[in-house]
Amino acid sequence: MTDYKTSNKSGEAGTIVSDFHxxxxxxxxxxxxxxxxxxxxILFWLLALTVFAQFMSRYVFESPLGWTEEIARYQLICLGxxxxxxxxxxxxxxxxxxFHRWFSAKLSHNIYRVIALCNVLFLSILAYFAWQIIPLLSIHKMASLPISISVLYGVVFGSLLILIFRSVQHFIRILSTPAPDKTDDILASCD
Structure with missing residues (x-):
């Protein structure tokens, strides 16, 4: 086994040509x-700043900020x-x-259409339940800050709306794509 540093080949006129590209x-x-x-x-860098503030307050100043752990957890959920x-x-x-390798190209393509439709339906149901739970959680506050937990579910609901929009776009793209001739080309045609 060689790495790119030791796998050089001698080219014409004694020059060294590397395989590393x-x-x-x-x-x-x-x-x-x-x-x-x-x-x-933006949320990633806010999370990085929150974790950095947590690290600095806990290990450098030896006086931890109580809100950083909870906020970092919620930021990570939203980032996900x-x-x-x-x-x-x-x-x-x-x-x-x-299994798509054993099915015909047309059947496999139709299965991907059904899967895309199921994704849209599943995300729509999740968004519906997120919308239903937001007002119920408005009375609950975070443990460390006087902010309602419904703010977190509002971000989750907004993300679910974006997910639904992108899933519908993907579903329309799959519907408008004709079934490929080869079964192996199905995944490439869905991109």
């Missing part, structure tokens, strides 16, 4: 990023939901693609 980055454009990307980016929005938009969630 660095791909160039694509051109950066702000338009490539959507609302959920920017919200997740916003990350799911990005995963749905990119169609990069983990799924099992075992």
């Amino acid at each position: 660095i791909e160039e980055d694509d051109h950066f454009s702000f338009s490539d990023y959507k609302v959920e990307d920017w919200l997740a980016f 939901f916003l990350g799911s929005c990005i995963g749905i938009r990119n169609n990069s969630h983990i799924f099992v693609s075992l």
Whole structure:
């Protein structure tokens, strides 16, 4: 087993040619990023600042801030939901693609259509229940700050709305894509 540092080959005229290849980055454009990307980016750095404040107050100043642990937990929950929005938009969630190899291309493509519809329905049900629970939790406050727990569920509900929007986009894309000839091309056609 060799690594890129020791796997150099001698080229013509005694020059050393490396197998190590660095791909160039694509051109950066702000338009490539959507609302959920920017919200997740901002929330990630707020979470980093919260955890840094927790670390500094606990280990450097030896006087921990009580609110940082609870807020960091809630920020992580919100970040997870916003990350799911990005995963749905990119169609990069983990799924099992075992049985599609034994089915015909048309049947496999129809199964992916049904799965996309089930995703939309499931997320709609989750959003409905989140909407129902928000007013019920408005009387409950966080343990360390006088902020209602319904704020957290409001962010979860907003994330679920983005998830539904992106899932509907994916479902429409799958419906408008004709069934591929080969079974192996199904996953590539859904992207």
